[in-house]
Amino acid sequence: MSSDHDQPAELADDEPITQNSTDELAVQVELLAEENQRLRAEYVRARQARHRRTALGMAALGGLAAVGAVLLPDSRSLLLALAGTGFFVAVLTYYLTPQQFVSAEVGERVYASAAATGTSIVADLGLQDERVYVPTEPDGNETFANVRLFLPQHADYVVPDGEELVSPFVVANEERRRGASFIPTGAGLVREFESTMTDAVPDEPEALVGQLTDAVVEGFELADSASADVDRDGTTVTVGIRGSAYGSVTRFDHPVASFLATGMAKGLDAPVTVEQLPADDDRFDYLVSCNWTDATDRES
Numbered sequence: 253m254s255s256d257h258d259q260p261a262e263l264a265d266d267e268p269i270t271q272n273s274t275d276e277l278a279v280q281v282e283l284l285a286e287e288n289q290r291l292r293a294e295y296v297r298a299r300q301a302r303h304r305r306t307a308l309g310m311a312a313l314g315g316l317a318a319v320g321a322v323l324l325p326d327s328r329s330l331l332l333a334l335a336g337t338g339f340f341v342a343v344l345t346y347y348l349t350p351q352q353f354v355s356a357e358v359g360e361r362v363y364a365s366a367a368a369t370g371t372s373i374v375a376d377l378g379l380q381d382e383r384v385y386v387p388t389e390p391d392g393n394e395t396f397a398n399v400r401l402f403l404p405q406h407a408d409y410v411v412p413d414g415e416e417l418v419s420p421f422v423v424a425n426e427e428r429r430r431g432a433s434f435i436p437t438g439a440g441l442v443r444e445f446e447s448t449m450t451d452a453v454p455d456e457p458e459a460l461v462g463q464l465t466d467a468v469v470e471g472f473e474l475a476d477s478a479s480a481d482v483d484r485d486g487t488t489v490t491v492g493i494r495g496s497a498y499g500s501v502t503r504f505d506h507p508v509a510s511f512l513a514t515g516m517a518k519g520l521d522a523p524v525t526v527e528q529l530p531a532d533d534d535r536f537d538y539l540v541s542c543n544w545t546d547a548t549d550r551e552s
Contacts, residue, residue: 367505
């Protein structure tokens with residue numbers, strides 16, 4: 253038979269909590285907090301190391317091009333240009349390495365609360381299941397792109413003027429222009445997208461959606477992959493999304509759909525209606541369809 257000394261030490265259900273046990277719990281909590289902080293710091297360092305390895309790689313490429321310029325006089329101009337580009341990108345990558353990262357899970361939870369609020373407003377006001385992203389006049393706001401998300405009250409709606417969309421509740425004299433107006437989730441992303449463009453944002457649908465889908469995957473990491481297809485009439489673009497970082501793309505003003513629709517409305521300077529659906533094949537998880545003629549025709 254084993255003695256009482258062989259049993260693990262633990263607090264019995266009816267044993268009072270002593271000062272010693274409280275101190276032990278406090279020490280454990282403190283240790284866990286320190287470990288959590290250490291893991292966070294380690295994660296940040298790992299991400300920073302990856303960026304800096306990229307910077308070193310670009311610097312090495314610039315160095316090789318510089319050496320080649322010395323050894324190959326006939327190609328000196330081209331190689332010097334490559335060397336300068338390599339060193340320039342290396343410096344930018346090194347010094348612009350992000351110091352803080354927000355996980356996709358945190359972003360998803362922040363967006364989920366906004367989506368729930370939007371869905372509740374739509375239900376309470378009896379608004380239509382129609383999403384229209386409408387370009388507005390510049391207002392000096394440097395944070396968001398000049399686009400509003402209009403949710404019509406009537407099925408046979410008319411897109412309001414930009415001035416009418418400034419207020420969250422659009423109460424126009426003509427009933428068909430009434431509804432609700434929101435700053436799109438993607439408005440800030442589109443502003444950031446525009447600021448990173450070295451050339452003017454394209455106003456042709458195919459070129460524009462190509463750059464927007466690249467930004468979805470490479471720039472903002474909103475999805476693992478995105479592939480766009482413009483229809484023959486040039487009035488609708490459908491983007492297949494796979495691996496959304498923020499869950500189901502079918503939800504209210506989802507960042508992926510919102511960024512694409514806001515970017516299309518801003519770039520084409522035309523209202524864009526958007527439809528978000530689950531994909532019916534294995535290539536994609538969701539489909540985002542943007543049309544810029546239906547809403548425009550309603551204005552006339």
